[in-house]
Structures are given as C-alpha cells and as structure tokens.
Amino acid sequence: MATLLHIDSSVFHGEASSSRSVTAAFRKTWEERHPEGAVIYRDLAANPVPHITADAWSAGYAAPTEHTPEQSAAFAARVKLIEELEQADAVLIGAPMYNFSIPSTLKAWLDSVLLLGRTAGETPSAQGAPVVVVASRGGSYAPGTPREGYEFVQNYLEAVLTGTLGLDLDFIVPELTMAPRNPAMSELVPLYEASRKRAFEDAITKAKELVERLAA
Ligand SMILES: Cc1cc2nc3c(=O)[nH]c(=O)nc-3n(C[C@H](O)[C@H](O)[C@H](O)COP(=O)(O)O)c2cc1C
Numbered sequence: 001m002a003t004l005l006h007i008d009s010s011v012f013h014g015e016a017s018s019s020r021s022v023t024a025a026f027r028k029t030w031e032e033r034h035p036e037g038a039v040i041y042r043d044l045a046a047n048p049v050p051h052i053t054a055d056a057w058s059a060g061y062a063a064p065t066e067h068t069p070e071q072s073a074a075f076a077a078r079v080k081l082i083e084e085l086e087q088a089d090a091v092l093i094g095a096p097m098y099n100f101s102i103p104s105t106l107k108a109w110l111d112s113v114l115l116l117g118r119t120a121g122e123t124p125s126a127q128g129a130p131v132v133v134v135a136s137r138g139g140s141y142a143p144g145t146p147r148e149g150y151e152f153v154q155n156y157l158e159a160v161l162t163g164t165l166g167l168d169l170d171f172i173v174p175e176l177t178m179a180p181r182n183p184a185m186s187e188l189v190p191l192y193e194a195s196r197k198r199a200f201e202d203a204i205t206k207a208k209e210l211v212e213r214l215a216a
Pocket of ligand 1: 019
C-alpha cells in the first residue's frame with residue numbers, strides 16, 4: 001500500500017487555481033489506480049504550518065532530553081511534518097509562483113522539514129522518493145524568454161528537494177495562466193491553453209507512471 005503526500009499552497013480555491021486543478025487531476029488518477037493507497041493531504045493556504053522559530057530550530061541540534069518545554073513543543077510540530085514526508089512513497093506539491101518564488105507557506109513547510117542529520121545531510125531519510133511539483137505561473141520563464149533570469153521556483157526547489165532532501169524531482173509547469181485575464185497578454189492565450197492541456201496530460205501520465213513504478 002503506497003502513500004502519497006499531497007501538498008497545495010495556492011491562495012486560490014478549486015478550479016480558480018491552476019496548480020490545485022492539476023494536482024487534483026494527478027491525485028484522481030493516482031487514487032483510481034491505487035484505491036487501497038493512502039493520501040496525506042496538507043493545504044498550506046487553509047492551514048499554514050508555523051514559521052520556524054528559534055526553539056524549533058535549536059531543538060534540532062540538541063538531545064531531546066535537554067529540550068526546554070518550548071523546544072519540545074515546537075520540535076514535535078516539526079517532527080510531525082517530517083514523519084509525513086518520511087511515510088510518503090511519493091510526494092505531490094502545488095507550487096504557484098509568487099513574486100518569482102514559492103509561496104511563503106510552502107517555504108515555512110520546507111523550513112520545518114529540512115533537518116540536518118535526518119531529512120538532510122549524508123543520508124537523507126526520504127532519499128529517492130519521487131516528487132512531482134506543479135509549478136504554475138502567470139507568465140513564462142522558460143529558457144529563451146525575457147524573464148528567464150527571474151525564475152526562482154524551479155531553481156530553488158531543485159536545490160532543496162533534490163540537492164538537500166535527495167528526492168527524485170519532476171516538474172509540471174502550467175504557464176501564462178494570467179493570459180486570459182490580462183489584455184496585454186491576449187495574444188498569448190493559445191500558448192496558455194496549450195500549456196494547460198499539456199499540464200493535465202502530464203499529470204495523468206506521471207500519476208500512472210508513478211503507480212506502476214511503485215508497484216514494480
Ligand atoms: C501574490 C502573487 C504573486 C504573483 N507573482 C507572480 C510572479 O512573480 N510571476 C508570475 O508569472 N505570476 C505571478 N503571479 C500569478 C500566479 O503565478 C498565477 O496566478 C498562477 O496561476 C498561480 O497558481 P495558481 O493558479 O495555482 O494559484 C502571482 C500571483 C499572486 C497571488
């Protein structure tokens with residue numbers, strides 16, 4: 001029985017969110033193919049995890065027997081998030097671009113989950129787990145576009161998810177999502193529509209591939 005950790009972080013709800021729509025399509029395919037599987041769901045916009053604190057951080061470098069009551073409480077919240085990651089056979093993350101980077105709620109989750117000597121370091125505890133990130137954005141930051149150098153979502157997530165947590169990372173990038181609403185982008189609507197279609201197709205294909213890979 002495989003477990004999927006599904007994280008959304010868009011402030012928009014349901015179909016108003018490209019990343020939520022695509023993660024939902026992935027999850028639906030996953031659940032159809034894997035009815036006996038489990039899904040751990042975190043909606044970081046609806047229920048944000050706390051920002052890292054000095055107690056939560058320093059507790060990661062002290063023996064549990066030496067924790068103050070404040071450190072114990074703060075660290076327990078981190079450990080819960082870490083255990084969810086460690087339990088997961090696969091991870092699915094909706095990561096919309098906000099001001100060229102990830103939502104602060106997703107950053108707060110990462111600040112809790114990255115723990116040297118456990119999830120990070122020489123043998124990261126979730127090493128090798130596949131992670132699919134739906135990196136939606138209003139514009140395009142693809143190679144060769146004028147704003148290529150402003151892309152701090154994929155670059156950053158590559159560094160933390162692969163470089164630090166050791167996960168096996170794959171992206172789905174629904175781009176130009178602002179085109180239907182921004183008259184200045186009207187000529188980009190066909191590219192937006194193509195990107196959206198591809199994102200849904202990719203979500204279904206990748207979910208099927210992942211179910212097969214985990215069953216093998
Ligand atoms: C606070 C905020 C900041 C944003 N900043 C950017 C940005 O820097 N670049 C961009 O291309 N789109 C930006 N957008 C647009 C979103 O990336 C776009 O709406 C995308 O579809 C978000 O994913 P979602 O539909 O899952 O919410 C921003 C949206 C919000 C709400």
